[in-house]
Amino acid sequence: MRTVIFRTIAPYLAALMVLFSIFVLLRGHNEPGGGFIGGLIAASAFAIYGIGCGVAAVRRAITFHPMSIAAAGLFLGGVSGLPSLFTGQPFMTSQWWYVHMLGVEVPLSTPLFFDIGVYLVVVGAITSIALGLEERESD
Amino acid sequence: MAASDYPVDLSQAMRMDPVPPGDWLIVAPLLITILGGALCLMTRKNTDAQPKVAIIFLTLLVLACAGLLARVLDKGVLTMVAGNWLPPFGIAFTVDAMGATLALVSSIVALAAAVFGINDIDKSGRRYGFYPFLLLLMTGVCGAFLTGDIFNLYVWFEVLLISSFGMLVLGNERAQLDGAVKYALLNIVATTLFLIATGLLYGILGTLNMADIARKAAAGGFEGPLMTVAVLYFLAFAMKAAAFPVNFWLPASYHTPRIVVAALFAGLLTKVGVYALLRIFGVLLPDARLMLSDLIAVVAIATMLTGVIGALAQTDLRRLLGFLVISGIGSMLAGLAIGTAPAMAGAIFYAVHSILVMTALYMAAGVMRALGGSYSMRELGGLYRASPVLAAVFLMLAFAVSGLPPFSGFWPKVLLVDAALQDGHGWIAGAILLTGLLTTIAVGRVWIYAFWRGGAEGTADGQLTATLVVPDEVRGPGVWLPIGLLLGLVVLIGLQPEFMMQVAQRGALTLVEPLGYLRSVFGDTVQ
Amino acid sequence: MEPAFAILIGLFFSVAVYLLMSRQLVRVLLGVAIFGNAVNLLIFTSGRLLREVPPVIPAALQVPDVTIANPLPQALILTAIVISFSFFAFLLVLAYRAYQELGTDNVVEMRVAEPTGETAPPQGY
Numbered sequence: 001m002r003t004v005i006f007r008t009i010a011p012y013l014a015a016l017m018v019l020f021s022i023f024v025l026l027r028g029h030n031e032p033g034g035g036f037i038g039g040l041i042a043a044s045a046f047a048i049y050g051i052g053c054g055v056a057a058v059r060r061a062i063t064f065h066p067m068s069i070a071a072a073g074l075f076l077g078g079v080s081g082l083p084s085l086f087t088g089q090p091f092m093t094s095q096w097w098y099v100h101m102l103g104v105e106v107p108l109s110t111p112l113f114f115d116i117g118v119y120l121v122v123v124g125a126i127t128s129i130a131l132g133l134e135e136r137e138s139d
Numbered sequence: 140m141a142a143s144d145y146p147v148d149l150s151q152a153m154r155m156d157p158v159p160p161g162d163w164l165i166v167a168p169l170l171i172t173i174l175g176g177a178l179c180l181m182t183r184k185n186t187d188a189q190p191k192v193a194i195i196f197l198t199l200l201v202l203a204c205a206g207l208l209a210r211v212l213d214k215g216v217l218t219m220v221a222g223n224w225l226p227p228f229g230i231a232f233t234v235d236a237m238g239a240t241l242a243l244v245s246s247i248v249a250l251a252a253a254v255f256g257i258n259d260i261d262k263s264g265r266r267y268g269f270y271p272f273l274l275l276l277m278t279g280v281c282g283a284f285l286t287g288d289i290f291n292l293y294v295w296f297e298v299l300l301i302s303s304f305g306m307l308v309l310g311n312e313r314a315q316l317d318g319a320v321k322y323a324l325l326n327i328v329a330t331t332l333f334l335i336a337t338g339l340l341y342g343i344l345g346t347l348n349m350a351d352i353a354r355k356a357a358a359g360g361f362e363g364p365l366m367t368v369a370v371l372y373f374l375a376f377a378m379k380a381a382a383f384p385v386n387f388w389l390p391a392s393y394h395t396p397r398i399v400v401a402a403l404f405a406g407l408l409t410k411v412g413v414y415a416l417l418r419i420f421g422v423l424l425p426d427a428r429l430m431l432s433d434l435i436a437v438v439a440i441a442t443m444l445t446g447v448i449g450a451l452a453q454t455d456l457r458r459l460l461g462f463l464v465i466s467g468i469g470s471m472l473a474g475l476a477i478g479t480a481p482a483m484a485g486a487i488f489y490a491v492h493s494i495l496v497m498t499a500l501y502m503a504a505g506v507m508r509a510l511g512g513s514y515s516m517r518e519l520g521g522l523y524r525a526s527p528v529l530a531a532v533f534l535m536l537a538f539a540v541s542g543l544p545p546f547s548g549f550w551p552k553v554l555l556v557d558a559a560l561q562d563g564h565g566w567i568a569g570a571i572l573l574t575g576l577l578t579t580i581a582v583g584r585v586w587i588y589a590f591w592r593g594g595a596e597g598t599a600d601g602q603l604t605a606t607l608v609v610p611d612e613v614r615g616p617g618v619w620l621p622i623g624l625l626l627g628l629v630v631l632i633g634l635q636p637e638f639m640m641q642v643a644q645r646g647a648l649t650l651v652e653p654l655g656y657l658r659s660v661f662g663d664t665v666q
Numbered sequence: 667m668e669p670a671f672a673i674l675i676g677l678f679f680s681v682a683v684y685l686l687m688s689r690q691l692v693r694v695l696l697g698v699a700i701f702g703n704a705v706n707l708l709i710f711t712s713g714r715l716l717r718e719v720p721p722v723i724p725a726a727l728q729v730p731d732v733t734i735a736n737p738l739p740q741a742l743i744l745t746a747i748v749i750s751f752s753f754f755a756f757l758l759v760l761a762y763r764a765y766q767e768l769g770t771d772n773v774v775e776m777r778v779a780e781p782t783g784e785t786a787p788p789q790g791y
């Protein structure tokens with residue numbers, strides 16, 4: 001698999017896919033998309049990068065251990081159920097804030113943070129499995 | 140896009156009255172274990188900090204569960220629907236006395252296991268993730284006890300199952316892989332059967348909320364299809380609970396992992412299956428329970444007797460204890476088979492007792508192994524001289540597991556035998572008493588061989604050949620504190636059973652007369 | 667449509683059970699995979715089959731104006747697929763490790779945890 005063409009393309013392809021995965025994640029609230037599918041796209045980006053440039057390069061690129069990323073996502077997902085405690089509503093009730101930034105109204109909400117949590121869990125877990133399998137192949 | 144763009148009347152989809160902050164105790168166990176598990180997973184490399192983080196979060200869990208039980212006893216059944224949707228559309232968490240009690244006892248056992256694990260789980264085991272798995276296992280266990288939605292119950296079952304897989308293969312020994320293959324395959328088949336039944340139930344009644352299912356099933360009209368669903372549930376959860384004749388995965392796997400993992404599994408996992416059976420046949424499908432009661436009785440008696448006879452035939456201490464776990468499941472199923480309020484109370488009480496005593500017995504077995512160098516009854520001996528305390532502890536636990544007074548095993552057996560005789564099930568009562576006798580023989584023999592005689596098999600009478608050195612790994616509070624905690628509870632419940640008795644009866648009442656359960660979900664208008 | 671699906675589901679289940687009863691671990695794993703898919707199809711069918719109308723409510727309305735596909739079974743199946751996928755991944759790795767360590771993929775020969783010819787416990791000192 002490690003042809004010159006693939007090795008040259010893989011970093012750009014991976015970067016593009018990660019960017020696209022974030023786009024899919026963010027449009028997920030009202031249209032098809034969301035954290036799960038976005039996470040899968042990002043995880044496959046890392047898998048492609050791993051095939052092209054080696055597992056060590058991927059581990060360097062994502063800085064944290066994949067399982068730590070998944071754990072951070074789990075934590076974020078859990079925490080995003082909490083704000084409704086302060087408004088007298090049950091667990092996981094969505095809260096919305098409309099923030100004006102640079103003249104644009106940006107709706108922020110707890111489902112968004114939950115979705116980001118899901119995204120991180122999926123990225124972490126799938127990347128962890130994929131890198132584990134790729135490492136096994138190479139040795 | 141601002142919210143005002145949608146002229147939506149939220150009162151048609153959501154509850155508008157505010158929720159008292161105290162109701163957050165319902166989801167607190169889940170939040171604590173998920174956040175604690177995530178933190179532990181993030182600090183996986185820091186093997187010294189892991190036990191501390193886990194113990195802090197598990198202490199919080201115990202406190203939260205205790206608070207939840209107090210609130211349930213005070214206010215009756217509690218419900219919180221995630222996302223504030225009106226039931227039955229949101230995922231509901233509905234807690235009654237049974238669920239809260241079992242969650243509390245499970246969290247105490249998990250705390251004990253976390254402390255015991257400081258010595259038992261080495262650095263590589265910690266780096267592999269023992270403590271995150273422990274916390275996530277507790278997420279699954281507590282979630283299963285607290286949820287009020289049948290599909291959500293399936294999800295919690297899977298959460299605890301996948302964490303248990305991780306714990307089971309911790310260490311990667313050959314026997315562990317062998318045991319894990321059987322454990323994993325049979326448990327996956329069981330959860331798949333559970334999912335099949337849930338799919339069919341959804342097809343029949345069009346709802347997944349437990350209270351809504353109870354209401355719609357009681358309205359009648361679907362007896363035949365619901366019976367199929369009930370039988371599927373019975374098979375699925377009997378597999379989970381290791382009831383005869385689908386119990387063979389348990390003695391094949393429970394003796395393979397680290398002893399603290401085995402202790403935790405023996406205490407918790409099968410009881411979640413029993414809990415699901417009690418919930419489904421008590422609240423959801425009571426008519427099916429009536430029709431199946433003879434079958435359940437036969438399964439219960441067979442489970443009790445095959446369990447204890449299996450225990451009598453074992454040389455390996457851990458496998459013997461595994462068979463005793465199965466035998467205890469039979470007693471709980473007997474309560475379900477009789478089905479009256481006292482019998483259900485007996486089953487709940489027995490579950491509490493079994494969680495505490497089986498975990499403590501496995502931990503004691505771990506200490507015996509450290510002292511005597513083996514789990515085999517042929518090679519153990521003379522431990523009385525090495526550790527008189529352990530001899531006393533094991534004897535007390537042996538009495539408790541056999542159902543002798545004044546320990547926690549006595550009272551649930553009294554309840555069960557009494558309920559069986561009152562309802563005209565003399566043979567169930569007889570089987571429970573016979574099981575008690577055989578259990579006494581099985582564990583009494585362990586005590587005689589391992590503690591009383593002078594040394595391993597072949598030692599002459601009056602001789603002492605066992606080594607009397609107490610190794611460092613079983614010194615100190617990390618080993619004795621958890622065993623002491625569990626034993627203390629076993630003795631306390633045995634001497635002062637009133638509180639547990641009252642709680643179990645409250646739980647049983649919800650099972651037999653689920654009106655309070657329904658009203659908690661749908662409001663006071665439900666008839 | 668439901669009867670045809672019922673037959674198909676039955677076919678899936680019989681293939682899965684046949685494979686699950688096999689002695690080769692690989693076949694058992696294939697059985698598990700088919701078992702999971704059979705259940706997904708079952709849930710899908712018990713949610714009633716309809717022509718595909720996406721369950722999206724127009725912005726101006728509170729309830730959909732036409733009969734829409736039931737979104738709940740799809741959500742359930744998605745959950746079940748994710749779970750069964752992760753289980754299958756775990757089982758594959760477990761089976762591979764077991765094959766490496768135990769040197770067999772025949773479940774009858776996997777007797778490390780429960781060795782044959784175990785002796786009975788001692789009868790006396």
